[in-house]
Structure formats: structure tokens, C-alpha cells
Amino acid sequence: MSERLTNDATVDIGLAALRSLAVATGEVFLREARSGSVEIKDGAIESVIVRGERGIGIRVLDEKRLGFAFTSDLSADGIRACADTARRMSGVTEPDDDLLLASRAVDDADLDIYQAGIVDRPLAERGGVALAVEEAARAVDPRVKQFRKTTYSDSDSTTMIATTTGVRASYRESYCGVMTSAVASENGDRQIGYHGEAARRFAELEPVRVGQRAAQRAIEKLGARPLVTQKLPVVLDPWMAMELLRAIGPLFSADNVLKGRSLFAGKVGERVASEKVTVVDDARKPRGLRSAPFDGEGVATTTRTLIDRGVLRGYLTSLKTARKLQVAATGNARRGGYGSPSRIGPSNLFVAAGTDDAPAVVRGLDRALAVTSLLNLHTIDPVSGEFSLGATGNYLERGGRVHPAQGITIAGNLTHLLNAVVGVGTDLLFGPAGFGSPTLVISELSIGGA
Amino acid sequence: MQLILDDNRIEDAISGVDQGAGIRVTSGERTTYANGNVADVDDLIALAGRAARGVADGGELHEAAEPHPDELPRHSTVAIDPRSVAVERKVGLLRRANEVARVLDPRVQQVTVSYGESVQEVLIANSEGLHRTDTRVRLNLAVHVVAKQGDVLESGFEALRGTAGFEMLTDEAVEQAATDAARRAVLNVGADPAPAGTYTVVLSSQAGGTLIHESVGHGLEADLNLKGLSVYSARIGQKVASDLITVIDDGTDPDKRGTAAMDDEGTPTSRTVLIENGVLRTYLSDRKHAEKLEIGQSGNARRESFRYLPICRMTNTMIAPGSSDPNEILRSVKDGIFVKKMGGGQVDVVSGNFAFEITECYRIRDGKLAEPLRGATLVGQGPKLMSEIDMVGSDLGYSTGTCAKDGQGAPVADAQPTIRIPTVVVGGKLK
Numbered sequence: 032m033s034e035r036l037t038n039d040a041t042v043d044i045g046l047a048a049l050r051s052l053a054v055a056t057g058e059v060f061l062r063e064a065r066s067g068s069v070e071i072k073d074g075a076i077e078s079v080i081v082r083g084e085r086g087i088g089i090r091v092l093d094e095k096r097l098g099f100a101f102t103s104d105l106s107a108d109g110i111r112a113c114a115d116t117a118r119r120m121s122g123v124t125e126p127d128d129d130l131l132l133a134s135r136a137v138d139d140a141d142l143d144i145y146q147a148g149i150v151d152r153p154l155a156e157r158g159g160v161a162l163a164v165e166e167a168a169r170a171v172d173p174r175v176k177q178f179r180k181t182t183y184s185d186s187d188s189t190t191m192i193a194t195t196t197g198v199r200a201s202y203r204e205s206y207c208g209v210m211t212s213a214v215a216s217e218n219g220d221r222q223i224g225y226h227g228e229a230a231r232r233f234a235e236l237e238p239v240r241v242g243q244r245a246a247q248r249a250i251e252k253l254g255a256r257p258l259v260t261q262k263l264p265v266v267l268d269p270w271m272a273m274e275l276l277r278a279i280g281p282l283f284s285a286d287n288v289l290k291g292r293s294l295f296a297g298k299v300g301e302r303v304a305s306e307k308v309t310v311v312d313d314a315r316k317p318r319g320l321r322s323a324p325f326d327g328e329g330v331a332t333t334t335r336t337l338i339d340r341g342v343l344r345g346y347l348t349s350l351k352t353a354r355k356l357q358v359a360a361t362g363n364a365r366r367g368g369y370g371s372p373s374r375i376g377p378s379n380l381f382v383a384a385g386t387d388d389a390p391a392v393v394r395g396l397d398r399a400l401a402v403t404s405l406l407n408l409h410t411i412d413p414v415s416g417e418f419s420l421g422a423t424g425n426y427l428e429r430g431g432r433v434h435p436a437q438g439i440t441i442a443g444n445l446t447h448l449l450n451a452v453v454g455v456g457t458d459l460l461f462g463p464a465g466f467g468s469p470t471l472v473i474s475e476l477s478i479g480g481a
Numbered sequence: 482m483q484l485i486l487d488d489n490r491i492e493d494a495i496s497g498v499d500q501g502a503g504i505r506v507t508s509g510e511r512t513t514y515a516n517g518n519v520a521d522v523d524d525l526i527a528l529a530g531r532a533a534r535g536v537a538d539g540g541e542l543h544e545a546a547e548p549h550p551d552e553l554p555r556h557s558t559v560a561i562d563p564r565s566v567a568v569e570r571k572v573g574l575l576r577r578a579n580e581v582a583r584v585l586d587p588r589v590q591q592v593t594v595s596y597g598e599s600v601q602e603v604l605i606a607n608s609e610g611l612h613r614t615d616t617r618v619r620l621n622l623a624v625h626v627v628a629k630q631g632d633v634l635e636s637g638f639e640a641l642r643g644t645a646g647f648e649m650l651t652d653e654a655v656e657q658a659a660t661d662a663a664r665r666a667v668l669n670v671g672a673d674p675a676p677a678g679t680y681t682v683v684l685s686s687q688a689g690g691t692l693i694h695e696s697v698g699h700g701l702e703a704d705l706n707l708k709g710l711s712v713y714s715a716r717i718g719q720k721v722a723s724d725l726i727t728v729i730d731d732g733t734d735p736d737k738r739g740t741a742a743m744d745d746e747g748t749p750t751s752r753t754v755l756i757e758n759g760v761l762r763t764y765l766s767d768r769k770h771a772e773k774l775e776i777g778q779s780g781n782a783r784r785e786s787f788r789y790l791p792i793c794r795m796t797n798t799m800i801a802p803g804s805s806d807p808n809e810i811l812r813s814v815k816d817g818i819f820v821k822k823m824g825g826g827q828v829d830v831v832s833g834n835f836a837f838e839i840t841e842c843y844r845i846r847d848g849k850l851a852e853p854l855r856g857a858t859l860v861g862q863g864p865k866l867m868s869e870i871d872m873v874g875s876d877l878g879y880s881t882g883t884c885a886k887d888g889q890g891a892p893v894a895d896a897q898p899t900i901r902i903p904t905v906v907v908g909g910k911l912k
Contacts, residue, residue, distance in 0.1 A: 103501065212831075291634075292591055440858050440908025
């Protein structure tokens with residue numbers, strides 16, 4: 032292979048290029064990752080993907096203007112060209128007095144997010160996880176006959192950041208996950224059940240649990256029929272609750288708050304949710320799937336209570352937005368990869384476990400809908416907070432299932448949803464995207480149907 | 482390149498290059514795909530070694546054929562290469578859109594305008610001697626407007642997207658997009674929530690084609706049909722929709738967002754009639770599934786980039802125009818809902834249940850448009866809905882989007898005429 036610079040040398044050349052361009056300040060971000068996936072079909076491995084990725088993103092902050100460029104060409108010339116492009120891009124943007132790059136050293140907390148060698152495990156072992164998932168799903172019920180897709184995936188990545196203002200830090204992380212969509216059939220009716228889980232360590236994946244849960248999800252939908260249009264209390268199990276929590280994330284973004292795009296703007300210190308609701312963003316959760324020591328700007332991450340027993344306590348910030356709000360930066364400038372600039376987002380965002388016996392709360396309801404899947408979550412508008420989603424569920428009377436439902440909608444507003452929480456279970460779980468929640472019972476939502 | 486104007490300022494200016502390759506080796510039923518950023522031939526050879534290791538045990542080896550480069554016809558005209566356009570001109574478009582949106586109404590509180598240009602250079606070569614290239618110049622100018630009235634916030638969105646040259650971004654088109662986004666935000670912030678229930682719905686041709694994409698298109702992808710998992714599996718030659726319905730996927734439609742010269746296995750794109758007057762004709766295929774299902778290669782193997790294996794998916798998908806006068810369709814409804822713009826959608830292909838977002842709609846009273854409604858969703862089951870559509874207009878309108886499947890994004894366009902659905906569930910709120 033052609034002369035390959037080490038990650039440190041790559042970053043050093045980037046910093047030297049920034050200095051020789053005589054820009055005021057600059058930052059080099061590097062991501063190197065090896066990842067893979069194994070997909071199975073009919074009890075055998077069908078496809079194997081081996082992926083390598085290495086590139087840098089350079090930011091220039093000069094005369095209070097920010098420019099960004101990225102490249103996968105990591106020759107010395109490629110790195111210098113990238114720095115020069117970033118400088119040119121800074122000339123296109125407009126000045127902002129509050130822009131700045133990180134200058135405070137990051138602590139070296141061990142978040143236990145790395146297990147060496149995860150992507151180098153034998154194919155039989157990695158594919159074996161996916162096979163075990165399908166086997167467990169089939170064992171649940173003979174009506175589980177097929178799978179839309181079962182995939183095991185893993186990654187090993189290194190993230191480095193260095194600024195001309197004195198920050199230099201790096202971390203490694205590992206990830207492995209398995210997901211499946213089991214298909215159950217009976218009397219010409221066919222239903223799909225999705226479930227996926229992920230971990231930082233290989234041994235922490237539980238393929239049997241994943242298969243069983245997907246199978247149950249598919250089976251419980253068999254024989255589903257519509258409900259009539261009405262208002263009903265709604266039960267969200269941890270997996271469904273985390274899907275809605277993901278949509279609430281943007282409301283906490285200081286960028287959205289400052290630009291008039293968040294319903295939480297100007298509400299710090301006020302009640303924004305039921306007293307039963309406490310929401311925490313914890314980037315320092317040991318083995319957390321979105322835990323990291325620093326964010327995409329090189330700022331040390333934090334653990335923050337955003338809603339404390341219903342009261343809004345603060346926002347998620349980047350360096351710029353923290354300065355505008357005159358608060359400390361929370362380290363929430365998240366970065367997808369070397370080619371994308373950072374955007375404010377949550378780390379491990381979760382609803383804290385409550386004290387309610389969720390099944391008992393549900394037994395106390397004359398009628399309720401327990402949601403089993405949601406369609407169109409990506410269309411929830413975080414600006415208006417409005418949601419109107421396709422759904423399937425179990426229609427319950429005094430906690431007992433009467434029949435499964437499909438072809439219905441549930442609608443409401445995210446802020447209303449937070450205020451309408453009347454039960455918070457003790458069963459906090461974290462999902463593969465880093466979000467967590469216990470079972471939530473909502474007093475009432477609009478159900479659209481026949 | 483990407484430029485973003487937000488809060489009246491050009492906040493982001495981004496430029497970059499991502500170069501890589503992927504090597505796919507098949508042996509029996511198993512595929513191994515190694516990919517990564519590559520700088521030179523040495524990197525490529527290393528990749529090939531990694532791909533070959535995945536299938537090293539047994540399997541027949543075939544000698545690779547000599548490469549036979551050929552040229553495919555291009556379906557997008559790029560009169561003005563966006564890379565040759567001064568950045569000031571692009572910034573000027575963003576500023577103009579911002580101004581137009583802001584002056585429309587005092588309730589407009591925030592405007593974000595983004596400009597994205599990407600040039601994807603693709604080369605596909607295989608051991609059968611195929612050797613083809615394609616250049617996909619894609620543009621995306623999007624306007625997002627937030628309106629505020631009392632404590633209520635609403636957004637409005639509009640985008641101009643195509644596989645085309647910079648000439649598509651005329652001042653008039655950009656101003657119209659900004660006006661539509663702002664008008665939509667203001668309309669919604671003053672509208673009542675849509676009432677949940679079952680209604681007669683007229684979908685305007687201007688609403689775009691999310692309906693056909695979600696309710697039918699995904700179910701016609703060959704990979705799902707080989708597994709027998711789609712509601713359309715093993716139904717070629719059968720009646721799957723009303724006589725009024727003809728569905729076409731056309732990767733050659735000039736300058737559209739889903740257009741390309743070839744798919745990502747090197748198969749030329751084509752115009753494929755999927756459903757003809759209600760009868761299922763074929764599926765959207767890649768090479769492997771076309772062979773296994775014994776159907777023609779439609780050129781629908783697409784991938785987001787070299788980092789992914791190609792999968793069967795749509796390009797530009799439409800319900801073909803019918804013969805009804807669109808105004809007559811509206812007049813025919815005494816009480817119902819008129820959908821003027823659709824947003825995103827999703828389908829569960831196994832059950833056929835779909836949902837899609839409505840971003841602009843009105844109540845129909847006595848055949849005329851009445852008050853606007855906000856926050857509506859349409860849900861239904863694909864084949865059932867397609868058999869119930871009872872009027873199809875003579876007009877045709879397009880919309881664009883990015884389709885997500887198996888973790889990969891693909892640029893697509895969808896189109897449909899004005900149609901009437903006699904009864905369908907509309908999601909919304911109850912008082």
C-alpha cells in the first residue's frame with residue numbers, strides 16, 4: 032500500500048497546514064472505522080459486508096467566520112488542500128461574534144465503550160448471532176415462518192480532534208447489534224414484528240431475547256382489525272416510548288430555542304411535563320451506546336437533568352449557543368462522521384424510571400390502547416410538536432387484551448404527551464439508538480379509525 | 482457543496498470529497514462485499530483480497546472477461562455545471578428565498594434555506610466484461626419556514642430537487658418555492674387540527690406522489706417478492722388495483738431526481754410498466770432477483786454509495802394520468818378532504834399498511850374548498866386502497882424525496898394525477 036500516514040501524523044499535518052495558512056483558529060477532526068455486517072437467509076449466511084472508512088473534516092474560524100471542508104484523500108497534499116478549502120469556505124459565511132473553537136482540555140474518563148477485536152471475530156461467531164435470533168423466534172410459535180431480514184452488524188472506530196487553540200483528544204469505541212423482522216402467518220393474515228438491540232461488548236448481546244421479542248410482536252398483531260374513532264388512554268412500552276422520546280430531542284436544542292423553533296423556548300424553570308416525568312441526557316453512562324468523552328467540537332461531555340419532575344431545567348448546547356445563552360457548554364455538538372458538521376443533539380437521552388406498577392395502572396383503566404408499532408415517526412415535526420402516526424396496538428379492557436388493532440392513527444402534540452403522562456413504570460430499558468424509557472401510561476390521545 | 486442560510490445569516494459553507502470503491506464477490510448463494518475509501522490501485526487490490534477471503538472455501542472460479550467499455554445515453558441535461566457557478570450566485574439565491582419568505586406574512590418567525598450540490602461519479606466493472614460510467618449531478622434547494630401565532634408553532638417546507646444542471650434553479654422557481662413554504666407555514670398556524678375519522682379524500686396532482694411510493698411501490702420491489710413477503714408476491718398477471726390504475730417506474734424521465742443513465746450494477750435504467758390498467762405486470766428488479774423471478778432486468782439496483790450493496794428500489798414512480806377533469810373530481814365530493822401537499826410516508830410491506838403525512842389540506846364542502854386543516858395523516862392498506870380509487874384525473878404532478886430502505890438513502894421522485902378515494906382513514910385530533 033502507498034505510504035499511509037498514522038492518525039496522529041495526519042492530524043499534525045492538518046494543524047501545520049492551518050498554521051501556514053495564517054488563519055486565526057482551526058480544527059482537525061479525524062474518524063477511522065472498520066465495520067461489518069452479516070445477513071442470513073434460510074439458516075445460512077447470505078451476505079457479508081466488510082467496510083473501511085477514514086477521513087478528516089477541517090473547520091476554519093477566521094475573522095469570526097466559519098468554513099468547513101472534508102476529504103478522504105489523506106495524502107499530505109490532500110490534507111493541505113482540505114485545509115485550504117475550509118479557509119475559502121469561511122469567506123462565504125457571515126461573521127458571528129459568538130463562534131469559538133474548544134480550548135479547554137478534555138478529562139480522560141473511562142466510559143468503558145471499547146472492546147478490542149469486535150470486528151475481527153470469526154464469521155461463524157458473528158453470523159451465529161443472527162442465526163440464534165431466528166432460531167429463538169421460530170421456537171416461540173410455529174406461526175413464525177419467515178423473516179424479512181435478520182442482520183448482525185459491528186464496528187470499531189477511532190475519533191480524534193485537535194484544535195490550534197490547544198485541544199487534542201481521541202477515543203475508541205466498539206459497537207455490535209442485531210435486528211430482525213419476524214413474519215407470522217395465520218389464515219391468510221400476515222404480520223411483521225421488528226426488534227433490535229445493541230451493545231458495546233459482544234457478550235452483552237442477547238440474541239434469544241431479540242428473536243423472542245420480534246416473534247411476539249408479529250404474533251400479537253395477527254387478526255388485527257380497526258378501532259372506531261375515539262379518545263383512549265394509551266400505554267407505551269419502553270420500546271415504543273423511546274421512539275417518541277427521540278422526536279422530543281430537538282425541543283431541547285439550544286439552536287432551535289435561539290432561533291424560535293422550539294416549544295421549550297423561554298420555559299426554563301416552568302412546568303413542561305407531568306410531575307412524574309424526569310428526563311436526563313447522560314453522555315457519561317458507562318457502556319452507553321451514545322456515550323463519548325467529548326463531542327464533535329472537542330468539548331467534554333456531561334450528564335444533565337433536562338426535565339426534573341416536570342420542570343424544564345435547561346437545554347443542550349454547543350460552544351456557540353452556550354455563549355449566546357451565557358451558560359456552560361454541555362458538550363452536545365454531535366457529529367455523524369468526518370463529512371458532516373456538528374449539530375446539537377442528545378447523547379443517551381432517557382426518561383428516568385418511575386415508581387408505578389405499570390400493569391396495575393393499566394388494569395385500573397376501563398379501556399386503553401397499548402401501542403405495538405408506529406409508522407411514520409420520521410414525519411413528526413419537532414417545531415410544532417404535532418404528531419399524527421399510523422399505529423398498531425392491542426385494545427385493552429381493564430388490562431386484558433380484547434383484540435389487536437391495525438389501520439388506525441394516534442395523534443397529539445409532544446408537549447401535551449409529556450403533560451398527559453399518568454404512569455411511569457420501574458422498567459427502564461435502553462434501545463439500540465441510545466434512547467431509554469420505562470413504560471409510560473398516557474391519559475388520553477386521539478385515535479383515528481373506522 | 483452545501484450552503485445553509487439560517488436566521489438571516491449564511492451559517493454553513495461546506496465542501497468535500499469522498500472517494501472509495503467496493504468489490505463484490507459472489508459464490509453460490511453467498512455474497513461478500515468489501516469496500517472503503519481508496520486512494521490508489523494498491524488500496525483496491527487490498528480490498529479485493531478482503532472480499533475474496535469471505536468466499537475462499539470451495540466455489541468455482543471463473544476467469545474474468547476482457548472489459549468492454551460502452552457508453553449509455555444520458556437522460557439528464559446539464560447545461561450549466563453547478564461547479565462552474567460562482568458561489569456568490571448560489572448565496573444570492575439563498576438570500577432571495579429568505580427575503581421572499583419573510584415578507585409574505587408577519588407571522589413568519591424563522592426561515593432556513595439550504596443549497597446542496599453533489600456530483601456522483603460512478604464506474605461499474607464486472608467479471609463479465611461490463612464497464613460503464615455515469616455522472617449524476619444532483620441539486621437540492623430547500624426552504625423551511627416557521628410561523629408563530631400565539632403559542633402555536635408550525636412549519637412549512639418546499640424543495641426544488643433534480644438530477645439536472647444549475648439551470649433548473651431559476652429565480653422564478655426559487656421564489657415560488659420560498660412562497661409556497663411560507664404560505665404553508667402561515668396557513669397551518671392558523672388552521673384547526675384535522676378531525677380524525679373516515680372521509681372521502683381527493684388528492685390533488687400537486688400533492689405529489691408519496692401515496693404511490695408507499696402504498697404500492699415498495700411492495701413491488703423484487704427482493705421482497707422473491708421471499709414471498711409482499712402483498713403483491715406471486716400475483717403477476719392478476720388484478721391488484723382498479724382498472725383506472727397504471728403504475729410506472731421510469732429511471733429515464735429527463736432531469737428528475739431519481740434519474741440516471743444506469744443503476745448501480747451497470748444495468749441501463751428503463752421505463753417499466755408495473756401495473757397496467759389494474760393488472761400486475763412485473764417487479765422492480767436487480768440482476769439477481771430478475772434471474773430468480775424470471776422477469777426482465779428493470780435497472781432498479783440502487784445504492785447510496787460505494788459503502789453499500791445495491792438493493793431493489795424505485796427511481797421516479799408514478800400513477801399514469803387518467804381521463805377525468807380534475808375540477809370535476811373536486812366538484813363530485815359533497816363532504817370530504819382535499820389534500821394539496823403530501824409529506825413523508827412509511828409502509829409495512831408485509832401487511833401492506835401504510836401511513837403518510839399531509840402538509841397542506843382543506844375541508845371540501847359542496848364540491849368546493851373550505852377551511853384549511855393541519856396535522857393530518859392518511860392510513861390504509863395498499864392493495865385495498867388501489868382497488869377503491871374511483872376517479873383518476875388527466876393531470877400529473879411531481880414531488881421529490883429521499884427514500885430510506887435498509888439504512889440506505891436514495892433520491893427519488895414520485896408523481897400522480899388528481900385522484901378520488903371514496904373512503905379512507907384520516908388521522909387527526911378529536912375535540
